[in-house]
Amino acid sequence: VVTRELNIFGTCASAGEYPACVDLLASGMIRVQDMITATAPLEQGEDWFNRLYNGEPNAMKVVLCPSMSG
Template sequence: SCASAGEYPRAIELMSRGEIQVKPLITAVAPLAEGPRWFERLYAREPNLMKVVLTPGNPL
């Protein structure tokens, strides 16, 4: 996101060293085609949604 763009290199470094775990932050992995539905849910502040990873093909 724009507000944290300068923090990506440091975050990637910490993740690669295993110093921070992001898996607990990921709510779902979904196909890109489902993106609009997930964004609606996120913008509606649906409880227990944190991050959704959208993939260009089938979910991982």
């Protein structure tokens, strides 16, 4: 980064929108169920990550549940 004079830009913060988002979710104004492709055990996380990364058709979001057995 220093010797090659590279610039790296990124972010790891929010502007405080979490409370408003939680309120929208709780009110039902945002329907997250329509966005969830699958619910899977944590052990399938790597497989699902690869499927999403590779652009599997109709795949959007996956909820990984540690308590589910795979």
